[in-house]
Amino acid sequence: MMMANGVDAPASNSSPSKTFHDVLIVGGGAAGTTVASLLKRRQPGLDIAVIEPSKDHWYQPAWTLVGAGAFDVEKTRRPTQSFIPRGVKWIQRRAIGFAPTENRVDLDDGSSVSYGSLVVALGIQLDWHKIEGLEATLGKNGVSSNYRADTAPYTWKCIREFQGGRALFTQPAMPIKCAGAPQKILYMAADRFKTRGLNADMSFFTPGAAIFGVPFYAKALDKVVASYGITPKFGHNLVAVDGLRRRATFDVTIDGKTTREDSGFDFLHVVPPQSAPEVLKGSPLADAAGWVSVDKQTLRHTQFSNVFGLGDCTNTPNSKTAAAVRAQAPVVAANLLSAREGSELQARYDGYASCPLTTSVGRIMLAEFAYDGVVTPSFPIDPRVPRRAYWWLKKSYLPSLYWQMLKGSLGPDWHAARTFPEAVPAIHP
Ligand SMILES: Cc1cc2nc3c(=O)[nH]c(=O)nc-3n(C[C@H](O)[C@H](O)[C@H](O)COP(=O)(O)OP(=O)(O)OC[C@H]3O[C@@H](n4cnc5c(N)ncnc54)[C@H](O)[C@@H]3O)c2cc1C
Numbered sequence: 001m002m003m004a005n006g007v008d009a010p011a012s013n014s015s016p017s018k019t020f021h022d023v024l025i026v027g028g029g030a031a032g033t034t035v036a037s038l039l040k041r042r043q044p045g046l047d048i049a050v051i052e053p054s055k056d057h058w059y060q061p062a063w064t065l066v067g068a069g070a071f072d073v074e075k076t077r078r079p080t081q082s083f084i085p086r087g088v089k090w091i092q093r094r095a096i097g098f099a100p101t102e103n104r105v106d107l108d109d110g111s112s113v114s115y116g117s118l119v120v121a122l123g124i125q126l127d128w129h130k131i132e133g134l135e136a137t138l139g140k141n142g143v144s145s146n147y148r149a150d151t152a153p154y155t156w157k158c159i160r161e162f163q164g165g166r167a168l169f170t171q172p173a174m175p176i177k178c179a180g181a182p183q184k185i186l187y188m189a190a191d192r193f194k195t196r197g198l199n200a201d202m203s204f205f206t207p208g209a210a211i212f213g214v215p216f217y218a219k220a221l222d223k224v225v226a227s228y229g230i231t232p233k234f235g236h237n238l239v240a241v242d243g244l245r246r247r248a249t250f251d252v253t254i255d256g257k258t259t260r261e262d263s264g265f266d267f268l269h270v271v272p273p274q275s276a277p278e279v280l281k282g283s284p285l286a287d288a289a290g291w292v293s294v295d296k297q298t299l300r301h302t303q304f305s306n307v308f309g310l311g312d313c314t315n316t317p318n319s320k321t322a323a324a325v326r327a328q329a330p331v332v333a334a335n336l337l338s339a340r341e342g343s344e345l346q347a348r349y350d351g352y353a354s355c356p357l358t359t360s361v362g363r364i365m366l367a368e369f370a371y372d373g374v375v376t377p378s379f380p381i382d383p384r385v386p387r388r389a390y391w392w393l394k395k396s397y398l399p400s401l402y403w404q405m406l407k408g409s410l411g412p413d414w415h416a417a418r419t420f421p422e423a424v425p426a427i428h429p
Pocket residue numbers: 007026027028029030031032051052053054059060061062063064093094095096121122123124146147177178181277279310311312313320321322323324325354355356
């Protein structure tokens with residue numbers, strides 16, 4: 001049975017037969033699996049277990065393309081089992097509690113596992129329920145989201161069958177995973193509608209005050225928005241959806257004052273509010289907001305020296321992406337092994353993340369950046385220019401790179417701080 005967040009309930013009883021492991025990894029998504037593989041490569045004798053309830057592993061970054069009719073959703077799913085490294089124990093259970101002073105994690109079948117070192121890689125929680133009426137209408141009545149494997153194909157159906165009218169795209173308050181995803185589908189839909197000569201009234205609603213968090217890229221994206229005639233609606237937060245009446249309700253906050261606004265729609269693409277996983281909120285590992293509290297460079301827990309965290313569930317101020325996981329995983333693997341040997345932690349994460357912004361069906365602005373918005377492209381050419389080569393990269397190369405990353409082959413890393421002229425170049429989305 002698939003649950004709302006795309007996670008399957010455990011199919012079989014796979015309680016731990018052994019109750020202690022040298023390294024225990026909680027969450028076997030992009031981050032947890034990659035760390036398990038890197039550790040096993042570096043120390044084949046290490047006793048590692050991964051707690052992961054889902055039998056399927058999803059390549060979430062391609063769901064954006066699924067929604068635009070450019071990728072097959074079935075190609076985003078592979079069996080979790082095929083990425084559990086040989087010799088690593090897979091505990092197909094859900095963690096329900098952390099007791100770091102006793103080096104213990106509690107599981108949903110009443111059992112517990114203890115550890116020498118812990119890696120927390122639980123991802124982020126999608127809070128669909130926080131938008132009134134959304135769950136009842138998602139996947140029908142012209143309401144869709146690329147944030148679920150089962151509704152991303154419906155996004156494409158809505159775009160394909162759109163005959164003109166009002167198309168709304170929403171983004172919730174930060175942090176969310178892949179902060180660019182809400183606008184990627186906006187531009188691809190706009191491109192599809194333009195090609196078909198449709199009269200589309202398109203708006204992008206965000207509680208924020210800018211189209212993107214990094215000003216260098218935001219200025220270029222403003223031009224993309226303008227080129228499609230899209231209306232940006234800053235300070236707008238979606239709070240309710242009535243699918244049958246095709247109406248969306250927003251809280252509008254301007255100069256500290258909040259009012260309510262209602263808008264009709266023919267098509268609505270929603271990105272849900274997101275928060276730290278429930279199991280972390282209020283746990284000894286979490287900060288006040290529920291995220292795993294780690295040093296932003298070493299990724300070691302700020303209080304428990306045998307605990308590390310990475311991926312979407314931590315409080316590091318980077319953009320939550322698989323690209324960030326690619327940069328964080330070797331840091332966690334190296335520092336965890338150093339910590340186990342009692343040596344100084346040498347590896348540092350610079351906050352790198354990448355967001356391939358699909359400015360049309362066929363071109364991408366490859367936004368790469370690190371902490372504090374430092375622009376760190378992989379290639380020494382202006383990253384604000386949407387290019388066809390990056391479309392190929394996203395559609396063909398990055399998926400295979402991802403599946404390899406899970407097995408511990410990280411591929412090249414060419415990102416570096418580079419400077420470019422202040423003036424935004426000509427943008428042809
Ligand atoms: C629509 C969309 C587009 C995206 N586009 C991009 C992109 O273009 N580029 C990019 O780099 N990134 C993109 N991302 C983001 C990327 O997918 C995530 O940042 C990445 O998967 C984070 O890895 P993670 O391991 O932290 O979380 P996940 O990969 O989500 O893994 C978390 C794991 O924890 C498990 N888990 C949850 N609760 C428990 C529990 N209680 N006990 C045990 N296990 C548990 C889950 O089953 C899951 O397997 C996109 C995401 C979406 C949804």
